[in-house]
Structures are given as structure tokens and as C-alpha cells.
Amino acid sequence: MSNEHDLVVIGGGPGGYIAALRAAQLGMNAAVIEKEPKLGGTCLRVGCIPSKAMLESSYLYHETQNNLAVHGVKVSGVTLDLAAMLARKDKVVTTLAAGIDGLLKKAKITRYLGTGRIDGVGKVVVENGKEMTPLTAKNIIIATGSKVANLPGVKPDGDRVGTSTEALSYSEVPKHIVVIGGGYIGLEMSSVWRRLGSKVTVLEFLDRILPGIDEEVAKEAHKIFQKQGFEFRLGTKVLEAKSEKKQAVVRFEGGDPITCDRVLLAVGRAPNTEGVGLDSIGLQLDERGRIPIDDHFRTAVPGVYAIGDVVRGPMLAHKAEEEGAACADAIAGKYCHVNYDVIPAVVYTHPEIAAVGKLEDQLQKEGIAYNKGKFPFMANGRARTLNDTEGFVKILADAKTDRILGVHIIGPRAGDLIAEAAAAMEFGASSEDIFRTCHSHPTLSEALKEAALAVHKRTLSI
Numbered sequence: 439m440s441n442e443h444d445l446v447v448i449g450g451g452p453g454g455y456i457a458a459l460r461a462a463q464l465g466m467n468a469a470v471i472e473k474e475p476k477l478g479g480t481c482l483r484v485g486c487i488p489s490k491a492m493l494e495s496s497y498l499y500h501e502t503q504n505n506l507a508v509h510g511v512k513v514s515g516v517t518l519d520l521a522a523m524l525a526r527k528d529k530v531v532t533t534l535a536a537g538i539d540g541l542l543k544k545a546k547i548t549r550y551l552g553t554g555r556i557d558g559v560g561k562v563v564v565e566n567g568k569e570m571t572p573l574t575a576k577n578i579i580i581a582t583g584s585k586v587a588n589l590p591g592v593k594p595d596g597d598r599v600g601t602s603t604e605a606l607s608y609s610e611v612p613k614h615i616v617v618i619g620g621g622y623i624g625l626e627m628s629s630v631w632r633r634l635g636s637k638v639t640v641l642e643f644l645d646r647i648l649p650g651i652d653e654e655v656a657k658e659a660h661k662i663f664q665k666q667g668f669e670f671r672l673g674t675k676v677l678e679a680k681s682e683k684k685q686a687v688v689r690f691e692g693g694d695p696i697t698c699d700r701v702l703l704a705v706g707r708a709p710n711t712e713g714v715g716l717d718s719i720g721l722q723l724d725e726r727g728r729i730p731i732d733d734h735f736r737t738a739v740p741g742v743y744a745i746g747d748v749v750r751g752p753m754l755a756h757k758a759e760e761e762g763a764a765c766a767d768a769i770a771g772k773y774c775h776v777n778y779d780v781i782p783a784v785v786y787t788h789p790e791i792a793a794v795g796k797l798e799d800q801l802q803k804e805g806i807a808y809n810k811g812k813f814p815f816m817a818n819g820r821a822r823t824l825n826d827t828e829g830f831v832k833i834l835a836d837a838k839t840d841r842i843l844g845v846h847i848i849g850p851r852a853g854d855l856i857a858e859a860a861a862a863m864e865f866g867a868s869s870e871d872i873f874r875t876c877h878s879h880p881t882l883s884e885a886l887k888e889a890a891l892a893v894h895k896r897t898l899s900i
């Protein structure tokens with residue numbers, strides 16, 4: 439095996455392995471260095487995929503227990519086999535990780551197991567225990583992702599105080615779980631354990647949940663989650679959380695300490711650049727610890743590129759994937775472009791929350807005149823048949839041109855529905871383009887069409 443490569447990618451997550459696959463497609467001799475035995479990064483091993491597996495299973499359990507009678511389906515004796523649920527989740531992960539291995543093999547990409555460290559321009563060392571493998575690389579992509587952001591006073595101890603990694607695999611259903619941070623991870627993992635029977639308390643520093651999500655949608659989500667039994671304490675500054683005698687104690691300003699079974703720390707993620715050897719090539723980080731790049735993913739050092747969670751932009755797997763493919767194109771001297779104005783975001787709670795484009799409050803702050811159309815799922819036939827009618831679709835369109843500026847959805851299958859909005863925006867569509875497109879009946883997607891009609895004050899179904 440030659441240790442000389444056209445491209446060495448450090449990090450085998452969705453950004454890294456996609457970059458390598460695209461590079462191989464373009465005829466490059468590419469390699470991926472990943473320190474974990476499984477490829478797929480945080481997303482596949484301990485993020486997007488296992489959390490969605492647990493969300494799906496816990497939803498089915500909760501629905502079977504509580505919401506089938508309305509359909510005339512009577513069930514009794516429903517019990518939880520948590521070990522089987524966790525095993526299914528692990529199997530989904532293992533199968534997908536093996537799939538990535540297969541893809542790399544087919545594309546003749548070399549996979550190195552170990553930690554990749556840049557060791558001067560054009561040089562990378564793979565460290566695996568005491569074994570060191572030196573590589574030479576015409577091009578290097580840093581795709582090392584992110585790690586859990588810390589909070590002073592709260593140290594994940596691998597016991598009662600943990601991160602989403604532990605929360606994906608608790609061996610018993612906690613009686614009471616305290617979640618620090620009411621963002622993506624906090625709410626998705628809270629949903630899983632709430633459905634399985636835990637009492638859930640969310641401590642959020644801000645006076646709202648889901649910062650970064652449209653305010654009207656976040657308010658609706660707050661109401662719905664409260665109905666589901668979540669306890670929210672907003673405007674809460676956590677001072678300390680630690681394990682104490684097989685339990686955990688959380689101290690925060692303005693209230694009595696809470697004793698609980700588990701604490702989940704979910705206050706964001708930070709770029710992972712430690713030990714990557716940036717010093718060896720004199721690469722500086724920006725004020726938020728990210729690697730600065732230009733619009734071709736080039737760092738300040740020729741031949742060194744960076745993508746995904748280590749660079750600016752949302753920390754989302756699909757954003758990293760887009761950048762991975764575009765970066766390989768850039769290295770090959772091809773056209774490369776990522777449209778950062780059209781990156782959808784999804785929170786996989788129930789109902790799901792999905793967004794693309796500008797927030798309403800953002801348009802107001804920027805002084806952009808817009809028209810707004812809103813349509814509730816309550817008035818959507820398919821949502822009625824699903825018995826899943828919470829939430830709405832909101833479309834924001836430019837007041838002069840009608841071009842769609844943002845779409846925000848809270849409701850059933852919002853994560854799938856947002857794809858139509860993203861495609862429309864990518865094509866520069868107007869809201870009229872959406873409502874003039876024939877939508878199948880009865881589908882949830884009709885709510886999007888009706889919201890588009892509502893932009894023009896000509897909705898037909900309410």
C-alpha cells in the first residue's frame with residue numbers, strides 16, 4: 439500500500455467520507471483517516487442516526503400505549519423491552535457503518551484506523567497506539583467535526599452526568615432526567631425518555647427554547663411540549679451538576695437544587711481541532727475556535743482545506759456533506775458551490791420542526807418587506823386521517839417579487855415536507871410557483887400549497 443495520496447481526509451464523518459468518495463469519483467487517489475473503528479462520525483455513531491432510531495422506537499411505544507384507541511385499536515399489556523430497543527438502534531448504526539466501509543472499498547479509497555495529525559505541509563501522520571504511519575498528501579481536508587461544549591461546573595463524569603452519547607444508551611429508564619439546554623439535542627433526547635416514562639426537566643439559559651428557530655414556531659413547540667409533560671425552566675443559569683450517591687444534583691441560580699437520576703448536558707458543540715497538528719503548518723483559529731476558510735474551503739495554507747463542523751456555518755451533517763463534495767470538486771479545479779441560504783434544519787421531536795431560509799424576526803430586523811402565509815395542519819385532510827393535527831406551515835415571501843425567503847414548519851413529517859421548500863428556494867421560486875404546482879390529495883404537502891395561497895390571501899381550505 440502506497441502512503442502517497444492525492445488527498446488525505448482527516449475525519450470519517452459525513453463531511454469527510456463524502457469528500458473522499460467524490461474525490462475518488464474524480465480520479466484522485468484518496469484516503470480517509472478515522473480514529474474510531476466505525477466510519478460515519480458523530481452523526482452515525484452517536485448523533486443523528488441512533489437518536490432517530492430511538493425517537494422512532496419510543497414514538498411507537500408511546501403511541502401504542504396511549505393513542506391507538508382513537509383508531510379503534512385496543513391494546514393491552516404493552517411493555518417496554520429497553521434492551522431490545524437499544525440493540526435495534528445499535529444494529530441500525532452497525533449496518534450503516536458497514537455500508538460506508540463498503541462504499542470506500544468499492545471506490546478504492548484507503549482507510550487508515552487511527553488519529554490523523556498534520557506534520558508539516560503535505561505530511562500527515564496516522565497514530566494508532568504506538569504505531570505511527572507517515573503519509574504524504576498533495577491535498578489535505580480537515581473534517582474533524584465537533585465535540586460537546588462544556589459548561590463550567592458541569593463535568594460529564596460518565597456516571598450520572600453525561601452527554602447525548604450516554605443518553606442514547608441509558609440501561610434503564612431514568613425516573614427523572616434534567617436536561618441542560620433546550621436546543622436540538624436537549625429536546626430530541628428529552629422526547630425519547632419522556633415517551634418511555636421519564637419525568638423531564640429542561641433548564642434553558644435563555645427566555646425561550648430553540649434559539650435559531652423562528653420565534654413563532656418555537657413558541658408553538660414550547661406549548662406542545664409542555665402538553666406532552668415536559669417541565670421547562672427558562673432563564674435558568676446552571677451553576678453545577680455532579681453525581682452524588684447513585685443520583686445527580688443540579689444547582690442553578692434562583693431555585694432549590696434538583697436531585698435526579700440523570701443529567702444531560704446539551705448546551706451546544708465546539709469545533710474539534712485539538713491534536714490535528716495545525717501548529718505544524720502555522721494555521722490560526724478564529725475567535726470561536728473554527729478554522730477560517732474561503733468560499734473554496736481553502737485555509738490560509740495552500741493544499742489544506744477544511745469543511746463541516748470545524749468551519750463556519752451550522753453544525754449539520756447535510757451541510758458538511760455538501761461541503762465535502764464541493765471541496766473535492768474545488769481540489770479538482772471544478773465548479774464548486776454551496777448555497778448557504780438554502781440549508782434546511784430539522785428537529786426530530788413530535789411534531790417535527792423544520793426550517794429553511796430566513797426567520798421572520800430576521801426579516802424584520804433587516805427591514806425586508808415580506809408577505810406571510812400560514813396554514814394549520816388542523817385544516818389538512820391527511821393530518822386529520824393521521825390524527826396528527828398540531829402545528830402549521832408558514833411561508834415568508836418578498837413583498838415586491840414574491841420570491842420565497844423562508845419556510846417554517848411545525849407539524850407531522852415537517853422534516854420531509856421541508857424538502858419541497860428547499861428545492862423551490864434553490865430554483866428561486868415564488869410562493870405563487872408553489873401554489874400553482876399541483877399537490878397530491880390528500881397529503882400533508884397540501885399544507886405547503888395552502889400556506890402559499892395564504893401569502894396571496896386566497897387560501898381555499900380555511
Ligand code: NAI
Nearest residue numbers: 619620621622623624641642643704705706707753784785
Ligand atoms: P443547540 O445550540 O441546539 O442548543 C443549546 C441550547 O443550550 C440553547 O438553547 C442554548 O441557549 C442553551 N444553553 C447554552 N448555555 C446554557 C447554559 N449555561 N445553561 C442552560 N442552557 C444553555 O445545541 P445542542 O442541542 O447541544 O446541539 C449541538 C449541535 O448539534 C447543534 O448545533 C445542532 O446543529 C446539532 N444537532 C442537530 C440535530 C438535527 O439536525 N436534528 C440534532 C442534534 C444536534
